[in-house]
Amino acid sequence: MIVILILLSACSSKGDEVLQGPGGVTTPTISILAPLHFPQQPSKDIIAEMERLSGVKLDIRWVPEGVYTDKMNTGLTTNSLPKVTFVKFTDYNLVKNAIKSDAFWEIGPYLQQFPNLGKLSPSILNQAAVEGKVYGLYTERPSSRQGIIIRKDWLSHLKLAPPQTLDELYEVMRQFTYNDPDGNGKQDTFGLVDRNDLVYGVFKTLSSYFGTPNNWKQENGQFIPEFVTPEYMDTMNFMKKLYDEKIINQDFALTSKEVQRDKFIRGTAGVFIGSMTDVQRLSIEAKMVNPQAELALINRIEGPQGYKVWSIPNYFGLYLFSKKAIVTEQELLQVLSFFDRSLDKDVSNLMMYGFEGRHYSLEDGKVILPEGTSRLRVDEVSPLYSLMIASVSNTNILEVSQKEQLTALADQLSKDNEQFLVDDPTVHLSSQTYDEKNVELSVIIVDATYNYILGNLTETGFQQEVKRWKHNGGSQMIQEYNEAAKALN
Template identity: 40%
Template structure:
């Protein structure tokens, strides 16, 4: 009987040991899944068995309707998140944004639609109402890929508060009638003299072989920035909005190169090589001159070539277009003005993101967004449903209604650009459009940047648009021969007296060359 009891007790000890061993093994296995470097964990939005991390994004909507969540569900699954996107129509976005800010109801991630909106929040940023990101980005492999020069353009007092959505730094160049040029034996112009000659020939040498005097060289519009003037000014090496002279920042119109550009335009206008009423011509009418065969040169975004061609070919099936960027000025160099390199910017209000832990999780989401797998969903949609891959590039389906309904709105939450986030570039079967994309990249070798982008002037923010009109009017008046150099100089002095000199002083206060 005693030996039986000993046997039973021994058996119980063996079973207890086996249970304890199994528990220890399960605990060790669990630690292997959940453990690891705490810093690395901060980069995970919520992987494995963790609950999805939920937060809200406010973004601008460019399509008529709020998108279906087909794409969003794919993004949420890949990033283990639950995202509520507050879609706000683009034309009402700034009002809604300001209201949310005033009522302290901003969501965790807020997209600002452009540079001017960002400037409006500068005081709030300086007051510490948004998270500074410099202390955290070194924890995120993909966010570190964002371009330093673009991020520097968004800094406030040298500190970074935003993630940016990339834009080509310069799309500017020439779209021209290649069939006209071929008939006249002209190559793409590489100097301002050759460009002037093309404008002359397209006006005087019957490029459309009609036997009539019914064409002119350049079609332009009432826009000194996105029309022809600023691009041609770049060829003359005019500063981009502001430039430095003897250690001081001054506006572009106080440089000799700006005056040389006005002289060039005056000659184009006097000879009839540009539409005579361009200071009051709309963009629609400007493009219509080109599409209907009245003009042979369009200066602006080279990417417009595909939409212009689509309309022009319905009028003239034999039309041939090409794009070009490189035109040297009198100094023998090519330069092209650039934008700051971003569209939307996303910031993180401290009123809704209350802890570093929460901020790290949100940054972790955007870090995952900057991977090809996730970003292709956000930008292109679902492969073989919304696009197909041709030669390693994405070609959207022809169903534009489907794309507007399910894909295009999510492009507003992109961070970075194809170069940094790895998403597919677009595929274009129209060769000049594909060429324009290459020329955008080529332009980055010749950029003229605006040194005031990271600087701040309260007077410029308040009165800059009003004062700019003084110079715009004087520029047109000089080109049209209504004032001479003394008249233009008087306009500059007027600009200075009405607040321009204060803008100069404020920009230079924090400028270091």
Template identity: 30%
Template sequence: MKKLTVLLCTVLTASSVLTACGSNDNSTVNNAPNSGGNNAKSDKPFHITMVAEQSTQIPKEDNEIEMKLQEYTGVDFSMQWIPGSAYDDKINVMIASQDLPEIMTIKYSPNYISYMKEGLFWEVGPLIKDYPNLAEVSPLHYENVSVDGKVYGVPLFRSLARSGVTFRKDWLEKLNLELPVTLDDWYNVVKAMGEGDPDGNGKKDSYGIMLDKIFADGPSSVVNLLAVSQGAPNQWGVEDGKVVPSFYSQTYFDVLTLFRKLYSENLINQDFAVIDDSSAGTTWDAGKLGIKVGTAGIAVALQGTVAKTVPTAVVDVEPLQGADGKRAPAELGNNGLLVFPKSSVKTEEDLKKILAFLNKLLDEPMATLLQYGIEGKHWKNTDGNATVIDEDLFRLEGKPYRDRLLAINPGGKSIPKDMSDLERKTLDITVDNLNYAVGNPAVSLSSETYSQKGAELNIIMLDAQVKYIMGNIDEEGWKKEIANWEKAGGLKIIEEYTEQYNLIKE
């Protein structure tokens, strides 16, 4: 706090604009709902100022979108924007000075988590059930931003389970194959696409699948997506009461063995350990790649790019599944969260008014406003669907609010977008994936050892996977690499995660 005070003194003049952010004119009387969105009559509207990170040009004050938000919710609402490059520093200054707005957008990161633990923000977990729109989303949205089992804010919602397989349907039909399900299927399909001349040029110059240097990094990596589809944990799992990494599982190892076999037969690109995803993108665009495993939403863009080279290409997308059916790794499901400082939101009654305001933002009129902008200006209604009129204007005037005010509506209450069959299918897959989402039990756990050594330990295991796929080590060598990871701090992380996980579960 001493450091923050010094920082405050040095930047106070430059950041004087932030004074308005802390405006907490709670002398105004609420006419916003106490819970669930029911208005209570009063003399003046309840005042809410929100601080958000600026990613584009700042919208004009008293613009149409803010005016419509105020009109619908009955709240005197305004946004204060801070450039992204200075956001964290200025938020720390505001916290040090206790000059805070009613709503702040923050990241789910160690610095802000420490503020939650210190009690700077209201806990909202027990209250969410009283707000239908906020409560109807998957519990994973809230679990993924919890701290010691408690929820201190409302997530900036994003899709939780976006995985899918985009593929050249015309290639599968030509080769008389089905989309792969088991790992044996994956081998057979990738082999056929690499050796069966699916593009018909008489050359062996195509790939069924390609890897890049982040092939095993994160929930959306190819290895994690395939492993989860076959039954492995999503990055971390619980086994015999312990929180353990997914690479402990046999299924994860089987996926690596698949890629080892494909690599040894030159059926995947030999430079996978050093190339970026853009290289695989170039190969796809050239009509030389059959399958991309990633987010379902990329299918529309991939259809457009390959069609420039191969106008007859037929692109399709399906959910990932294994022998036991569909399984999709859950992602964070947020782009940070909205928190409510106790220094500016003085009472639980005021907190409930703010939650009611956010709840109303997920009603159909507000969800549509935030998703598409102003009807007749940014979009038009075409047979009950939203058709974009001016994408550039919406990006300037509407997108800042969509990105900072609950973003994507998980409840789907906005009117549907006018879209192609393929785009509609990607959306349906993303929604349906929620029924098969596999959570990561460690996503909201903290480990001092991981904070200190996580990057180093991740490199140990990434290098081990590269060496195994390339054939530089065998199964015994793989087990030795895991032992090295354990000695370097991995066992300590398991211990810390397990202790915290069991405490929360109690």
């Protein structure tokens, strides 16, 4: 710890990198590009306390999640990223070439110098490694939080049971569209609200209910992309039926996450498929519009192959460290020192729960999160979650004795998902073609999927697009994954 304190007080060689503090002590400035998943930025008081405890000045550049990828990519292409940049798991392939080109620090050799960073999970670090080298600090997450958030009061009004199968889910969404679930005498609702995201929107979770592989399927030693399977086609046909019958918002292919949430909050739609951990925040905001609104959670929908849900690697994203913005090894150690300090008990609990007495209370050493301060936590504390590394396994974070009911249920059902996960068999494999061309190639399949659902493409037309994907590099990608798997055996 003495080494860390010395590092944090050390002067930088660049004059604009430090601030003069009391008594002439210099304070390192750490610039961070981070996604904002909430309507507002976190409390400035909490940020100030984080700075006081860790001995740094934080220059956090919050970017709304809906445009984060574009902002991050612009900084990458213009070589103007700050010292620390968050990269979402789904965008990781965008930066791998930059990593290989030495644009970011390899931090693996430094981690053991720090008491907390040295204890990070080797398994998760290796999941995110590039050519066996560690470049990022991971934000941690369960294997699957996917499920259904549904208007419980609408189910009650229509005397419907929560759906347990795909057929029942369709019928509930149909009645939410045509049977006046809010009782206002108008046909002004629809069953399902989606957004322009085939992964974290509706499509991928729905496809796993149909039994679609998670990105890839390995069969007889060969890799098969998910979109050539019958189950993927079944999912597209189901979505097309919802679209044709106007059970889903007709502009879903163009809808942002913010607009999707707003339609659900305002009672325009009754089913939201995505991360179940969104339920508490959605419930708070829905009750502000309609105090009678009640939400429920469902994680088990039985499909043709039983219960299935897609899984993800245990990191949501990584914090990478720019070599242009962090010129010296000494500066890198200052920045890593801040992240190490963020895992200590005082800082991590501040980021997780806020201020004792304002956002939570303590009883017998456990945290109590009163329902009455739930909105305050959403507004002032929750946006900080995206800054927290290794939060799931950090034993310094206090246990919650009394959670909000919906939050506790979301956690419980996320654990239940572990019983029927569908893993991606290529997670530990590498393909040069994937790293270099997947962004370009995935556009072919994304566009073809949307166009099929919207009726602009026939099944034959969709298969032609698959052939184009293969011709433009997909076949080479398959071959590389096959060879990588054989090399491991």
